[in-house]
Structure formats: C-alpha cells, structure tokens
Amino acid sequence: MSRPQPLVVGAGPAGVRAAETLVRAGLRPLVVDEAPACGGQIYRRPLVKDERDARALYGSEAGKAQRLHGAFAALADRIDHWPRALVWNLRDGRADIAVAGESRAVAYDGLILATGASDRVLPVPGWTLPGVFTLGGAQVALKAQGCAIGQRVVFAGSGPLLYLVAWQYLKAGVKVAAVLDAAPFAAKRHLLRGLALAPDIVLRGMRFAAELRLNGVLLRHGICDLALEGEGRVAGVRWREGRRERHLFCDGVGYGLSLRSETQLADLAGCAFAFNQRDRAFLPQRDSSSRTSVRGVYIAGDGAGIAGADAAELAGERAALALLEDRGLPHAPERAADLERKLARIGRFRDVLEAAFPFPAQWAARVKDETVVCRCEEVSARALRNAVHDFSLDEINRLKAVSRIGMGRCQGRFCGAAAAELLAVETGRGVEAVGRLRSQPPVKPVPLTLMPREAAE
Amino acid sequence: MSLFHRIARSDHAPVRFLLDGVPCEGREGDTLLTAILTHVDKVRVSDFSGAPRAGFCQMGACQDCWVTLADGERVRACTTPLAAGMSVVTGAAA
Numbered sequence: 001m002s003r004p005q006p007l008v009v010g011a012g013p014a015g016v017r018a019a020e021t022l023v024r025a026g027l028r029p030l031v032v033d034e035a036p037a038c039g040g041q042i043y044r045r046p047l048v049k050d051e052r053d054a055r056a057l058y059g060s061e062a063g064k065a066q067r068l069h070g071a072f073a074a075l076a077d078r079i080d081h082w083p084r085a086l087v088w089n090l091r092d093g094r095a096d097i098a099v100a101g102e103s104r105a106v107a108y109d110g111l112i113l114a115t116g117a118s119d120r121v122l123p124v125p126g127w128t129l130p131g132v133f134t135l136g137g138a139q140v141a142l143k144a145q146g147c148a149i150g151q152r153v154v155f156a157g158s159g160p161l162l163y164l165v166a167w168q169y170l171k172a173g174v175k176v177a178a179v180l181d182a183a184p185f186a187a188k189r190h191l192l193r194g195l196a197l198a199p200d201i202v203l204r205g206m207r208f209a210a211e212l213r214l215n216g217v218l219l220r221h222g223i224c225d226l227a228l229e230g231e232g233r234v235a236g237v238r239w240r241e242g243r244r245e246r247h248l249f250c251d252g253v254g255y256g257l258s259l260r261s262e263t264q265l266a267d268l269a270g271c272a273f274a275f276n277q278r279d280r281a282f283l284p285q286r287d288s289s290s291r292t293s294v295r296g297v298y299i300a301g302d303g304a305g306i307a308g309a310d311a312a313e314l315a316g317e318r319a320a321l322a323l324l325e326d327r328g329l330p331h332a333p334e335r336a337a338d339l340e341r342k343l344a345r346i347g348r349f350r351d352v353l354e355a356a357f358p359f360p361a362q363w364a365a366r367v368k369d370e371t372v373v374c375r376c377e378e379v380s381a382r383a384l385r386n387a388v389h390d391f392s393l394d395e396i397n398r399l400k401a402v403s404r405i406g407m408g409r410c411q412g413r414f415c416g417a418a419a420a421e422l423l424a425v426e427t428g429r430g431v432e433a434v435g436r437l438r439s440q441p442p443v444k445p446v447p448l449t450l451m452p453r454e455a456a457e
Numbered sequence: 458m459s460l461f462h463r464i465a466r467s468d469h470a471p472v473r474f475l476l477d478g479v480p481c482e483g484r485e486g487d488t489l490l491t492a493i494l495t496h497v498d499k500v501r502v503s504d505f506s507g508a509p510r511a512g513f514c515q516m517g518a519c520q521d522c523w524v525t526l527a528d529g530e531r532v533r534a535c536t537t538p539l540a541a542g543m544s545v546v547t548g549a550a551a
C-alpha cells in the first residue's frame with residue numbers, strides 16, 4: 001500500500017513554500033487553510049478583487065506577495081488544497097479537519113505545521129470597546145475589506161507592525177491622530193545595529209516614521225498606562241509619559257505588542273516546548289532543520305517563533321527538505337545549509353528588533369485591578385490576583401482551573417500571555433517559571449454536530 | 458453610527474441583508490463583520506456583562522465577533538462572507 005500524503009497546515013508563506021518543495025520531489029501534499037485563498041495574514045487577499053492593485057495592497061512587498069500567490073496557483077493540480085478548512089485536532093497520526101460542513105479524519109505521513117501568528121496584546125482598560133482592534137485586525141479591515149476602522153484613528157502598542165499599519169492608514173487617506181509606542185525612544189538606537197543585517201527593513205521603518213511625522217501624526221515613545229475610553233464605543237485614548245498624563249479624541253484604535261505564535265496544533269501533536277526568551281513565550285522545540293521533537297512533525301514560519309514572512313518562506317522550504325530526507329527522498333543538502341544560514345541571519349535581526357521594541361514587562365505590576373484581562377469570560381486582574389493568593393497558585397493551568405482565564409472561546413490566545421505575566425509578578429518569579437497553558441481540541445470552536453461523540457463529550 | 462468606513466469597493470454589487478429587522482445593503486466581497494460594522498457599531502453583547510462587542514482580531518482567532526442569525530444559527534462574522542438574505546440580530550449574546 002502506498003504511504004499517506006504529507007499534510008501541510010497553513011497556506012501562508014511557510015506553507016506555500018513547503019508544499020512547493022514537496023511537489024518538486026514528486027509528492028502530493030494536502031494543504032489545509034482556514035482562509036478562502038492562499039497568502040496567510042501578511043499576503044492575504046480580498047474576498048473579491050477590487051480596484052486596488054498589488055502595489056496598493058502590499059506596498060513594498062507587492063512582488064513577494066505576487067510571487068507567492070503565483071507559486072501556489074502553479075501547484076493547483078499537483079496538490080490537494082482544502083481552503084476554508086480547520087484542522088481542529090491531531091491524534092494518532094490523524095488530523096480531524098472541519099471542511100465543507102463535515103469533519104474528516106485524515107491520515108497523514110509527515111506533518112508540516114505552518115500555523116502563523118496573531119497579535120500579542122496585554123489588556124488595558126477599554127480594550128473590549130467596539131472600535132478597538134488589534135493592529136493585525138486594523139490591517140485586515142484595510143487591506144482585505146477596503147475599510148478603515150475609524151475616521152480619526154490612534155495606533156498604540158509596539159513593534160514594527162505599529163508603524164507599518166499606521167503608515168498604511170495614512171497612505172489610504174485616513175486621518176491618523178497618533179502613534180503611541182510603549183518602547184522608550186532610547187531603545188531605537190538598537191536599530192543602528194540592524195542596519196548592517198537588514199538595511200532595507202530598517203530604512204523602510206525609518207521612512208514610515210518620518211512620513212507619519214511629516215503628515216502631522218503625533219509620535220510618542222515610552223508611553224505607559226494606556227487606557228481606551230468611551231461609552232459603548234471607543235471615543236478617546238489616555239496615556240502617561242513620565243509624570244504627564246495625556247488624552248486624545250479618536251473613533252478607532254489599533255493596538256498590539258508584536259506577535260504571538262499559534263502553537264496549539266504543535267501541542268496536540270505532542271511536540272516538546274521550551275521557553276523562548278526573545279518571544280517571551282513557550283514555543284515548540286525545533287532544530288535548525290525545522291524538525292520538532294516528534295518524528296515526522298516539522299514546524300515553520302511564525303507559528304514556530306516570530307521571524308516574519310521572509311523567514312517563513314525559507315523555513316517552509318527547509319521543513320519540506322527535512323521531510324523529504326526523512327522519507328529517504330533526494331533532499332538538496334546544500335540548499336538546506338544555505339537556507340539555514342539565511343535563517344540564522346534573520347534570527348540575529350530579530351534579536352535587534354526585540355531590543356528596539358522591548359516587551360513592556362512592567363505591565364503586570366501596574367495593571368489596575370478592575371481591568372478585564374480575559375475578554376471571553378470577562379475575568380478581571382483583581383479576580384486573578386485574588387485567585388493566586390487565595391489558593392496559593394503558582395502554575396498557569398491551575399490558575400485557569402480556578403479563575404477560568406484561558407478557558408473561554410479564544411482558548412487563551414489573547415489573555416494567556418497577560419495571565420502568565422500577572423502570575424509571575426504575583427508569585428515573584430520569572431514568567432518562564434509559571435508554565436504554559438495546555439491546548440485542547442477543538443483548537444477553535446467547531447459545530448458540535450461535527451465532532452465525533454468521544455471528542456464532543 | 459457605523460464603526461467602519463469604506464475606502465475601496467464602494468461600487469461593487471450591492472448585497473441585501475437584514476440587520477435587526479431593517480433592510481440594509483452590503484457589498485460583494487464583504488465579510489459579515491464588514492457588512493454589519495459599516496452600518497452599526499456592535500455585532501453582539503458579551504456573555505457576562507452584556508457590554509457591546511464588535512470583534513477584535515478580524516482573523517478568526519479571538520472569537521469575539523460571533524453573531525446570531527435570525528434562525529438561531531451562530532456564525533463568526535469576520536470569517537463568514539456576506540450572503541444575500543442573511544438576517545442578523547446584534548443585541549444578543551452569541
């Protein structure tokens with residue numbers, strides 16, 4: 001009997017390059033992605049074509065976006081592609097996939113996880129108000145839907161995406177009231193080191209900031225105690241700079257603090273995790289070849305640790321070469337070594353970015369008791385602090401059991417980092433000491449009718 | 458008052474749907490979230506405090522944009538394409 005086909009989860013930059021590499025070696029992978037078309041979040045496409053060209057949608061990355069879309073289109077009859085499909089569980093070498101109104105159990109031989117990332121956030125007062133979106137969400141509205149999230153928009157948080165999205169809104173003709181960066185201005189000096197590693201990226205970021213400033217956008221650094229205000233919808237933002245409190249009116253807010261990897265499936269696949277200092281998160285362990293601790297399971301792209309779209313393309317190809325090698329097929333060792341060298345260089349640049357946009361670690365000590373930390377179950381910082389002390393908790397899954405944090409419909413994607421930071425501060429330890437939230441199937445809500453009886457119970 | 462403001466695709470074919478019983482028009486290529494938020498400023502109320510919600514991540518990760526259809530079905534607005542004849546209820550927990 002022939003071996004089952006390899007499964008690639010995700011059709012962003014990593015998944016597309018992985019699939020392409022497998023096809024080149026004569027394999028026919030199954031590629032599963034939640035979106036209707038390939039591209040991932042970064043090269044996401046509008047549901048229907050509109051009047052904007054690739055340059056308007058993807059800016060300086062238009063060429064990369066078009067090449068990736070083209071590469072995937074060229075694979076069409078040599079892969080199986082299930083769009084609008086969710087891998088909701090992995091068990092015993094099978095994937096449970098919700099697709100076209102049913103759940104299919106699919107056996108695979110070789111699994112490449114390219115599940116991407118979403119915004120990392122730390123809760124602030126008012127973050128659940130209508131009109132407040134993640135930076136990525138604000139970008140999706142603009143690029144994929146041709147809509148602005150407001151007519152007078154503030155962007156807050158930190159990371160390269162903060163400046164990119166603000167600039168994209170400016171270019172689209174939207175009034176950008178302010179860009180509020182939690183990173184201190186002094187941290188930006190690290191970008192000078194980045195000039196040697198990735199001059200184009202650093203210079204582009206500097207151009208974004210300069211153009212924003214030239215167009216009258218208020219740029220502030222080192223802001224803290226961000227609070228979003230409004231009755232029924234966001235109407236203003238308040239923040240502190242040193243001892244000075246400031247306020248601005250606005251009707252839309254994009255907020256985010258860099259990105260966080262989507263790791264649930266790696267967890268369900270049984271991969272070992274380790275704490276990663278740069279991402280300040282537990283990530284699936286992998287070696288430079290993209291192999292995880294589980295035989296036949298490979299991981300690439302931002303879902304393996306935040307490194308950006310260029311790295312994702314390289315890592316996707318590298319993961320596929322590892323899969324080919326493990327199946328005893330020709331696997332281009334020289335190309336693999338070259339990919340690893342390039343990835344290592346990008347890794348050094350990510351170190352620079354992390355230094356330039358440091359995680360605001362003081363958040364957990366400063367967050368006010370009444371701030372809602374979990375937007376699904378509406379658990380406040382006070383409830384978490386009380387739970388920690390009343391039950392002498394020191395491990396995140398026990399805090400989850402007691403407080404319901406991370407138990408809601410997003411499964412901790414948007415509160416998990418915050419809960420771990422709070423627990424660490426309350427127990428006087430580093431965030432790496434409090435453990436990580438365990439993942440459970442289904443990794444996202446799936447209609448109960450689709451779930452086999454034993455999984456639904 | 459709407460949360461979203463169109464800056465592209467305004468001339469695409471209209472798609473008619475019902476928003477809290479009121480006939481509305483979206484555009485071909487809209488997600489349900491876009492169609493709703495170009496008219497009003499929430500898609501549901503939260504399960505516990507009843508506070509208004511309008512989604513957050515727009516990429517199917519936060520699950521904040523679930524919305525109730527008139528027939529009782531619940532869908533995730535940011536990943537559901539708008540279809541003609543949909544009838545949406547925004548005042549409900551979803």
Ligand code: FES
Nearest residue numbers: 512513515520535
């Ligand atoms: S807005 Fe986050 S899932 Fe729809």
